[in-house]
Amino acid sequence: MTETSDRLHDKNGETDEASSVPDEEELAFNHPGGDSLEIADLLTGRTMARRLPSLIRRTFSLAWEVDRKAVIALLACQIVSGISGALGLFATTEALAVLIETAHNTSRLPAAIPAVAVLAGTAGLRALLGIAIQALSNRLSPRIQREAEYKMLEAATNAEQAAYDHPGFNDRFDAAERGVEVSRDMIGQSQNYVSSLATLIAAAVVLASLYPLLLPLLLLAAVPQAVASIRGERITYLAVVATHKDRRVKTMLRWHLIAKNQSDQIRTDTLAPYLLKKYTVSAERVEATSNTAAWDRAKIAIVGAAATGLASSLVWGAVFLLLGTGRISAAAAGTAVFALRSAATGLQGLVGYGRDLMRTGFYLDDWERFVTEAAGQRLDRGDLTPQRPRHIALRNVTFRYPEADQDTLHNVDFEVRQGEIVAVVGENGSGKSTLMKLLSGLNLPTSGVVTWDGISIADLDPHAVWRQTSVVPQDFARWPMTARENISLGQQRAEGDAAIHRAARSSGADDVIKTLRSGLGTLLAREFWGGVALSPGQWQRIAVARPAHRDAGLLVMDEPTSDLDPRAEHRIFTGLRDMAGDRAVVLVTHNLANTSTADRIVVLDKGRVVQEGTFHELVNQPGLMQELWQLQQDRAAYRSEGEE
Structure with a gap:
């Protein structure tokens, strides 16, 4: 425990009970995706050289899908920029030669004008091309992200509901979302990498033309710098991976410490000191790891700088030797200086942008894997359209x-x-929710058959089935939309708002709407989205109004009144018979008194139908229904069970 933790510990007079508890699980953030040791293992010069070309091809392929003209223009600008850079370096030799002669003969000064004009022209052209490249990248980036996000959402929403029950599917979706977020960076990173490569190639061409021996010497000077940069980035990335969980834990704890939802419990439970202690422990681990990484990177940078300095000495020694022996002119030596600096800049860009591109590429791999997986579980059923x-x-x-x-x-x-x-009806885990999903066509049976009017649901168009289905699940959606949209679900009927108001009256949602600042036009969302927050009971009235508005042939209601007061609950169940006029209604509830409105009751136990009959039949005959009914009626039974 550090001094900071000790002060916090002593101040609050508490003992660290967690440390005395055996096998205590520690809070950690386990998120799949790009931040992993796998990426660190691949941050080597050989792997980067092998993988980066394919990443760049994939990036420009995705960009090609969204805007071919912009991609062509971007590549053209990069090529012209690289050529103009080389021309500028060549013009430097001529300009320097004239300027050197001018020191002894000023009449030669006008002869430098063409070379200086070329230098100025290429510099201006490269500046303009840089602006164009940036503009084209900014144009492509959001479109690439939109395309990646659309493909992910389209694949997810058209997959079978059962896909979400596969282990890891939701985790892979989360990782794919990260891929979507960084996809907009791919084109910028790719073009920066290509630009750095073009700069390096242009400098190498110029050096080779001045004196071929300078080219291998350039490579000799570049290797130590490249190796040190890659190893330094690997150390930094390993530190990011090592502290990833603690940094996310800090974020989560910070949210819980200051969020309004639990601010009262933070105070009444006097929990703040304990959570602050956990926050401090995570923060100190992050700091310790980061400090170690910074020192390790500094040591590598020192060694790399020394090696680079030694190699550079050889390069400069070679330049001076060539100059002293007359193999190259003073102007050529000056050009070599500019070319070497340009090459160093290009090399640094290759390492830096290559690292970023590698990391982004792994996130994009997560996105691609999810899209492929979801596509493999795509809805593939019949095309028959069911009637009501x-x-x-x-x-x-x-x-x-x-x-x-x-x-x-x-x-x-x-x-x-x-x-x-x-x-x-049935106890928790009896299979009620699974039965509802099968009835509404969300899942297909492992064996047996579900039929609508004698036709297997597997032969029906699933979207047509869902248009004839209205479901009020126990965990219903609270859409960040207006009250109008939350009831109509964006599907207006011919009567317009009159149909919405009629549906609202059937569930008691009309009383909620009357209190809203803009009536049906009020945004129902948390305050930070600019909306109005409803209570759980108010939300449930809105949710129950949805099937009353939706003209569907099958109505499935799973605990539709769990958050309602007795008056609102009575209002809904007295109107349920009217709703069943031309609908097939399935009701799931733990409040057995509400089942008296049903024509039949089916009792599930451990996934099997164990009883079926009317309310009066089942509560008056031995069985699970009678047992559950008696427990609800006799509160003393609960107390006696607690004493046992």
Whole structure:
């Protein structure tokens, strides 16, 4: 424990209980994606030389898809810029030669004008080309990001719902999002890398033309600098990886310490000192690792600078030797100085931009892997368009989630007809939510068949099925849209707002709308989005109004009144029969009194249908329904269970 931690520890008079607890798990942020030791292992000169060309090709291929003209213009500007750089260096030789002669004969000064004009022209041209290159990159970057994001979202939304149940799918989606974020940087990094390469090549061509021996000497001087730069960047990146979890933990703890949602509990639970201690521990680990990395990089930089200085001495010695022996002129020697500096700049750019491009490329790999995976689980069903369903049935249906050890549903038979309300009850984990997903076509059964009017749901167009389905899940969406959009879900009916108000009255949402500052036009979102925050009960009224507005043939409601007061709950269930007039309604609830409105009740236990009948039949015969009903009616039963 450091001095800072000790002061905090002593000030609050607490003991570090966490350290005395055996096998205590430590808070850590485990996020898949680009920040990994794998990338650090690949930050070598050989790997970068092998991988970077393919990354640049992939970047320009993606850019080619969104704007071919801009890509052609960008490449043309890069080529012309590289050529003009070489011409400028060649013109330097002639200009210096004339200027040297002018020291003894001023009448030769006008002879330098053409060379100086070329120098000025190439410099101005390169400046203009640099502006054009930057503008083209800025034009392409957001379009590349938009294209990458669209491909990711399109792949995700058109994948089977079961894809989300595959282990790691959501983690890979998170990693792909990071790939989308950095995709806009790819074109800028690629063009900067190409520009640095063009600068280095131009300088090398000029040096080779002045005296071929200078070219291998340039490479000799470049190698130590390149090796030191790559190793230094690797150390820095390893430090980033090593501190990644602690930095994210710091961010998370900072949020919990100051966020409004738990600010009251931070105070009443006197939790701030304990969380601050955790924050300090993570912060000190980050600082220690960063300091070590900075020192290690400094040592490598010193060695690299010494080696580069020695190699540069050889280069300059060669230039002076060539100059002294008359093999090159003083003007050529001056040009060599400019060329060597230009080459050094180009080399530094190759290392720096190459490192950035490598890291961005790995994030883009995450994006590409997810798009490919989601495409492999794309919706691939029939194309029949169902009408408003009159009869929906499960026949001998078994369902198991991907990678699960056992079935969630076992040989289930279930049916619901138009105008009928069927309630589904059971304890937690009995398979109720899974049954709802099968009924609405979100998942396909592992075995058995789900039919709509006798047609297997696998043969129906899934989008057409969902247009005939209205679902109010227990964890319903709170869309950051207006109240109007949150009820209509962007699908207006011919009656317009009249239909929305009618739906709102059926759920009690009209009372909520009356209190909103702009009525149906009020944005329902957290304050920092400029909207109005609703209570859980108010949100549930909005959610229950959605199926009343949506003209769908199947209505599935999973705990639709869990956050409502008795008056609002009564209002919804008294209107449920009207909603079932031309709909097939399936109701999931733990409040068994509400099942009395159903025509039939299906009882699930451990994924099997164990009872079926009316409310009065099931509460008056031995079985799970009667047992659950008696527990809800007899509060003493809860107390006796607690004492046991």
